[in-house]
Amino acid sequence: EKGTYPHYMLKEIDEQPFVIRTIIQKYSNDNGELVIDQNILGAINQADRLYIIAAGTSYHAGMVGKNIIERLAKIPTEVHVASEFGYNMPLLSEKPLFIFISQSGETADSRAVLVQIKKMGYQALTITNVPGSTLSREADYTLLLHAGPEIAVASTKAYTAQVAVLSILAEVVARSKGLPIDVDLVHELGIVASAMEELCDTRDAFEQIASDYLSFARSSFFIGRTLDYAVCLEGALKLKEISYIQAEGFAGGELKHGPIALIEEGTPVFVLSTQENVNLPIRGNVKEVAARGANACIISMKGLEMDGDRFVLPQVHELLTPLISVVPMQFIAYYAALHRGCDVDKPRNLAKSVTVE
Numbered sequence: 001e002k003g004t005y006p007h008y009m010l011k012e013i014d015e016q017p018f019v020i021r022t023i024i025q026k027y028s029n030d031n032g033e034l035v036i037d038q039n040i041l042g043a044i045n046q047a048d049r050l051y052i053i054a055a056g057t058s059y060h061a062g063m064v065g066k067n068i069i070e071r072l073a074k075i076p077t078e079v080h081v082a083s084e085f086g087y088n089m090p091l092l093s094e095k096p097l098f099i100f101i102s103q104s105g106e107t108a109d110s111r112a113v114l115v116q117i118k119k120m121g122y123q124a125l126t127i128t129n130v131p132g133s134t135l136s137r138e139a140d141y142t143l144l145l146h147a148g149p150e151i152a153v154a155s156t157k158a159y160t161a162q163v164a165v166l167s168i169l170a171e172v173v174a175r176s177k178g179l180p181i182d183v184d185l186v187h188e189l190g191i192v193a194s195a196m197e198e199l200c201d202t203r204d205a206f207e208q209i210a211s212d213y214l215s216f217a218r219s220s221f222f223i224g225r226t227l228d229y230a231v232c233l234e235g236a237l238k239l240k241e242i243s244y245i246q247a248e249g250f251a252g253g254e255l256k257h258g259p260i261a262l263i264e265e266g267t268p269v270f271v272l273s274t275q276e277n278v279n280l281p282i283r284g285n286v287k288e289v290a291a292r293g294a295n296a297c298i299i300s301m302k303g304l305e306m307d308g309d310r311f312v313l314p315q316v317h318e319l320l321t322p323l324i325s326v327v328p329m330q331f332i333a334y335y336a337a338l339h340r341g342c343d344v345d346k347p348r349n350l351a352k353s354v355t356v357e
């Protein structure tokens with residue numbers, strides 16, 4: 001039930017710190033070490049390449065997961081949009097393992113791929129919020145998100161749960177391979193949960209941003225590089241699906257290859273900067289759009305902030321920034337939709353789970 005909340009989406013955004021803490025607990029042993037099922041670990045360690053298959057928000061979580069898995073566990077990982085993969089299968093490695101990411105576990109596009117790869121004799125792991133869902137039953141292994149029911153069509157806490165579980169998977173695999181791990185993930189995820197709480201407490205700031213930048217907007221852009229790029233795609237999806245404002249996410253470096261032609265006087269451009277190695281390049285992109293009249297709203301992370309940034313996020317580990325930079329995106333979309341009188345929890349033309357191909 002949504003209790004005193006006006007919308008499920010708002011409740012589910014607020015639940016994120018709790019979800020992260022629940023995940024830490026569910027995936028820890030009595031010694032406080034992160035653990036996952038030995039069979040899953042075995043399957044991953046036998047694979048020479050991981051193929052993440054997902055749709056929508058889960059695909060965006062997969063993009064982040066790929067990055068974390070490659071950086072911590074050093075396993076080459078590809079991420080594919082489910083609806084494309086089935087019809088245009090890439091050349092597979094010798095020993096692939098498939099990872100299906102799906103909040104509902106019922107997405108038809110993902111299931112079509114699962115059926116196909118099972119026929120080919122490959123193994124699959126499903127990461128889902130719904131025990132007993134189709135994708136969970138039909139895969140060889142399941143990891144649960146433990147996020148609690150997600151009712152709003154716009155996915156929020158499932159995304160952060162997916163990223164958290166993928167990061168745990170990456171850490172446990174890295175440890176099992178004896179790789180040097182320079183991140184204390186339990187500690188860092190704890191910091192993330194507190195940072196999320198702080199952000200939920202400052203929701204008014206994001207309501208003000210939605211009002212300042214999006215009140216009269218017909219279109220908007222989200223730009224970032226590396227991990228921020230993945231979160232920009234998610235921010236744009238959130239905004240378009242519930243507020244119906246056209247929203248596009250771009251990699252900062254791609255702007256000058258076309259999209260910058262769309263920038264007009266007053267066009268809102270949301271900019272994320274949480275990664276030290278691309279802080280200066282993304283700032284260069286801000287100058288490019290500002291010179292064309294864009295109304296840039298820069299959201300940076302503590303330690304990387306510069307004069308004129310609209311909001312500074314609390315500092316978290318650089319691999320985990322997508323868990324917190326997404327929170328302002330969720331709130332901005334929520335308030336933009338609310339101000340426009342949209343049906344936040346049940347946007348037009350959309351269903352919570354897409355069970356047709």
Ligand code: M6R
Binds near residue numbers: 056153237
């Ligand atoms: O249940 P799934 O995670 O498989 O759903 C995938 C997408 O349909 C879903 O993430 C969709 O993009 C959301 N409405 C986005 O907020």
